[in-house]
Amino acid sequence: MKKARIKTPLGVAEICGDENGISSITILEDSNILSTKIPEELSTCADQLNDYFEGKLTDFNLPLNPKGTPFQKSVWQALTEIPFGKTMSYQELSIKLGDIKAIRAVASANGKNPLWVVIPCHRVIGSDGSLTGYAGGLWRKKWLLEHEQPSTQIRLFE
Incomplete structure (x- = not known):
């Protein structure tokens, strides 16, 4: 398994993966250690994350290989279908997956998403x-949602 750490506006992101795809992207709370060289298998992911944070990318196109149960993977797949700049409630996501009563299981799978930002679990709200x-x-979730819905209004007063 290859690893790389890159700087983002929200902290250091650690990317893990191999020739089969990206298996995890996590945000690290306390790390100043960045990768000096990005493994080839992870370079496209690092580039796309940088483009996302610079406002140049709205859809990721990466080979993904997250580890999880079939149910978790179905939730994660549904998350990738929430458009950039849009949100969906846990209830709406449960209905989309075919079982409104599965809302707690859906929320749990959402919370176990191993691919930070790329699988946009931040787009799910109450x-x-x-x-x-x-x-x-929550401060990162708020930042990501605001990043995806930039205000075009000019501030007249600070």
């Missing part, structure tokens, strides 16, 4: 529009 749990911290 039914009332609230920002609900996020493994990377």
Whole structure:
């Protein structure tokens, strides 16, 4: 398994993967160690993450190889179908997956998403529009959602 660490506006992201695809992207709380050389298998992912954070990319196109149960993988696949700049509630996601009663299982699978940002679990919110749990911290979820919905309004007052 190859690893690389890159700087993002939200901290250092660690990318793990091999020739079969990217298996995980995690945000590290306390790390100043960055990779000086990105393995070839991870370079496209690093480039696409940088482009995303620079506002140049809205859809990732990467070979993914996350480890999880078939149910988790079905939830993660559904997450990739939430368009850039849009959100969906856990309830809506459960209905989309065919079982409104599976809302807790869907939320659990969402929380175990191993591919930070690339599988956009940050786009899932509470039914009332609230920002609900996020493994990377709610401040990061808020940042990501604002990044994907930049305001075009000019501020007149600070």
